Amino acid sequence: MKTISRRAAIQCLLSLLPSPFIIPSPTERVLLAVPKRKRAFKHSDVVFSFVFSPEEYKMWHGTLLYGWCGAPATKDEIPKYLDRQKKSLEVGVPEGASISGFSGNLSWFQEQDPDWKEALWRDSDDHLLTYPWVRPPDPFPPEKGEICTNHPKFVEKKLAETDLAMAIKPYAFHVDDPLGTATVLRIKGCFCKYCMKGFRDYLKKAMSSDQIEAAGIHDIDSFDYGKFLKSRTDRPLAYEFENFQLRSSVEHIRQVMDYVRKKRVATIPVGANAPVVGAHIVFAPYLDYIAAEIGTDATEMKFGGKPLLNYKMGDALGVAIAATGIYKDWVMLTNHDIPDLVRGWIAESYALGGNFIVPHKEWGFVQPPGKEPQSTAYPAKPEIIAPLYQFVRDDPELFDDYQAVTQVGLLYDYRATRLAGAGAQMPQTPEKQPVTLHEICLALANANIPFGMAVAGSEPLDHEMRLEDLAKYEFLIVQNPLMVRGKQRELLDVWTSQGKVIGWTDVESVRSRVRPLVAVEPARDIWALPRVNPDRLSFPLVCHVLNRSFDAKTEKMVVQKNIRVRLNKELFDGRKHDRCTLFMEKVPPASLPVQFKGDWVEVTLPELELWGILRFS
Numbered sequence: 001m002k003t004i005s006r007r008a009a010i011q012c013l014l015s016l017l018p019s020p021f022i023i024p025s026p027t028e029r030v031l032l033a034v035p036k037r038k039r040a041f042k043h044s045d046v047v048f049s050f051v052f053s054p055e056e057y058k059m060w061h062g063t064l065l066y067g068w069c070g071a072p073a074t075k076d077e078i079p080k081y082l083d084r085q086k087k088s089l090e091v092g093v094p095e096g097a098s099i100s101g102f103s104g105n106l107s108w109f110q111e112q113d114p115d116w117k118e119a120l121w122r123d124s125d126d127h128l129l130t131y132p133w134v135r136p137p138d139p140f141p142p143e144k145g146e147i148c149t150n151h152p153k154f155v156e157k158k159l160a161e162t163d164l165a166m167a168i169k170p171y172a173f174h175v176d177d178p179l180g181t182a183t184v185l186r187i188k189g190c191f192c193k194y195c196m197k198g199f200r201d202y203l204k205k206a207m208s209s210d211q212i213e214a215a216g217i218h219d220i221d222s223f224d225y226g227k228f229l230k231s232r233t234d235r236p237l238a239y240e241f242e243n244f245q246l247r248s249s250v251e252h253i254r255q256v257m258d259y260v261r262k263k264r265v266a267t268i269p270v271g272a273n274a275p276v277v278g279a280h281i282v283f284a285p286y287l288d289y290i291a292a293e294i295g296t297d298a299t300e301m302k303f304g305g306k307p308l309l310n311y312k313m314g315d316a317l318g319v320a321i322a323a324t325g326i327y328k329d330w331v332m333l334t335n336h337d338i339p340d341l342v343r344g345w346i347a348e349s350y351a352l353g354g355n356f357i358v359p360h361k362e363w364g365f366v367q368p369p370g371k372e373p374q375s376t377a378y379p380a381k382p383e384i385i386a387p388l389y390q391f392v393r394d395d396p397e398l399f400d401d402y403q404a405v406t407q408v409g410l411l412y413d414y415r416a417t418r419l420a421g422a423g424a425q426m427p428q429t430p431e432k433q434p435v436t437l438h439e440i441c442l443a444l445a446n447a448n449i450p451f452g453m454a455v456a457g458s459e460p461l462d463h464e465m466r467l468e469d470l471a472k473y474e475f476l477i478v479q480n481p482l483m484v485r486g487k488q489r490e491l492l493d494v495w496t497s498q499g500k501v502i503g504w505t506d507v508e509s510v511r512s513r514v515r516p517l518v519a520v521e522p523a524r525d526i527w528a529l530p531r532v533n534p535d536r537l538s539f540p541l542v543c544h545v546l547n548r549s550f551d552a553k554t555e556k557m558v559v560q561k562n563i564r565v566r567l568n569k570e571l572f573d574g575r576k577h578d579r580c581t582l583f584m585e586k587v588p589p590a591s592l593p594v595q596f597k598g599d600w601v602e603v604t605l606p607e608l609e610l611w612g613i614l615r616f617s
């Protein structure tokens with residue numbers, strides 16, 4: 001007999017019924033959130049992103065090496081990489097390959113192009129530029145410059161590098177620094193002749209002739225943006241110029257990833273290191289995973305909301321997040337280690353469906369005055385931190401194929417975040433600053449309101465918010481200024497007319513509209529995060545319980561006692577909940593008594609230092 005999956009049934013319902021009549025249960029809504037692409041790695045995987053020895057992988061219970069693995073630079077180097085790959089596999093760690101998103105290898109371009117000096121990164125005053133994070137050489141000869149990734153031979157060079165990377169049959173393919181030339185936007189680059197031609201062509205496609213004229217461009221065919229800016233103190237067309245540079249980098253990555261997918265018979269995950277929020281999110285639609293610095297804010301000595309926003313964005317975009325701390329935080333911790341902060345980031349990551357990259361010799365860099373940049377390596381203590389990874393590996397079935405239960409959605413309006421500066425890193429058009437999204441995320445999580453993101457894209461983020469992106473939520477939280485346009489705006493307007501949109505003022509504006517599904521006492525600094533396997537009713541509901549209370553003076557977690565976690569029966573969607581088992585690091589699983597009070601299923605955790613997982617059965 002032909003059967004229909006639960007996911008297909010719900011999606012079928014959606015397509016048949018007018019939307020006001022659809023009231024999916026909280027866990028049915030998770031079905032609508034199932035990513036369209038196969039996840040790049042399992043939720044229980046322990047991911048390395050830099051190459052170490054097989055002994056080091058074993059020490060941390062590693063299961064994958066995706067990220068900065070490098071690739072043969074010549075055919076002669078292929079055997080060396082194959083040998084390394086074989087040794088990693090012997091300890092159960094499949095290894096990827098990576099290429100750089102920058103041009104690199106100046107001599108290659110010098111051989112190919114006699115005019116290579118004209119293709120070096122430069123600002124509108126023709127001063128050469130280097131990477132924003134290093135001090136420019138002084139003096140700055142052309143030989144120390146960087147070739148612009150808008151050079152017409154850039155993609156040809158990247159595809160040749162990709163050929164060598166694929167020759168070792170890697171288990172994943174990664175592009176390091178996919179922004180390429182868009183990296184120097186923040187230091188007002190690049191204005192080389194290829195960028196000037198590219199921007200001209202971009203404006204012709206993106207703007208009407210009237211708009212071009214209104215922007216003060218009288219002859220687009222001879223338009224040179226660098227010269228155009230020279231006579232002015234303001235920076236007109238800055239937004240369009242950013243769009244052009246980002247679009248250009250997105251197209252490069254798309255071409256390289258398409259090439260990888262065509263070359264490899266068996267699909268391998270493709271990824272890059274890029275932010276998952278802000279202007280640079282644009283690569284996500286073309287990637288299976290992103291290695292991201294997630295805003296750990298170690299200097300504030302507390303757990304903030306930025307990592308949460310990152311993981312929720314990964315869920316919304318169907319991209320696996322391999323997370324790490326901000327490099328400055330690793331430098332800080334190298335000088336003064338605070339293991340409980342790192343443990344907190346790891347627990348939070350796995351509880352929210354991410355994979356925190358093993359913090360082994362984690363990279364950072366410093367540049368003392370008058371000296372070259374020096375790399376640093378955070379010496380994490382495996383005896384303190386590795387047991388958390390062991391905990392994940394002990395019971396992978398508590399993690400794999402699980403998804404967060406969500407009740408309300410929070411709109412990520414890409415255009416608004418660019419223009420209003422929430423999360424963007426580039427020159428901004430002045431606008432009223434909205435509340436940052438990570439602060440809203442933090443408020444919702446602290447109130448234990450299950451939520452997810454809905455992403456509305458706009459040039460150059462190729463992601464369109466659709467009906468199913470909204471239908472999985474009871475309400476959508478938005479804030480002004482709203483800059484969603486076109487079909488996405490029409491959809492939003494329908495949602496507004498149906499009373500399903502909440503304008504954010506504070507957490508009470510949401511709490512007063514939704515029925516409570518999760519409650520915790522004491523209510524401070526404890527997150528309860530229910531997750532289900534949307535395709536398998538026979539798989540139990542699990543609820544991660546995270547202690548977020550960190551004492552900056554002692555630099556330790558503050559142990560919490562007698563925590564009552566209450567889950568609305570609705571969350572179980574028919575799944576059993578008569579019994580509850582508590583899983584915690586370093587201790588055997590323990591049975592907890594379950595109490596039923598009206599619509600609530602209640603358990604009490606006697607003590608919580610950092611992280612526990614409740615499994616109901």
Ligand SMILES: [Zn+2]
Nearest residue numbers: 148190192195
């Ligand atoms: Zn350029």
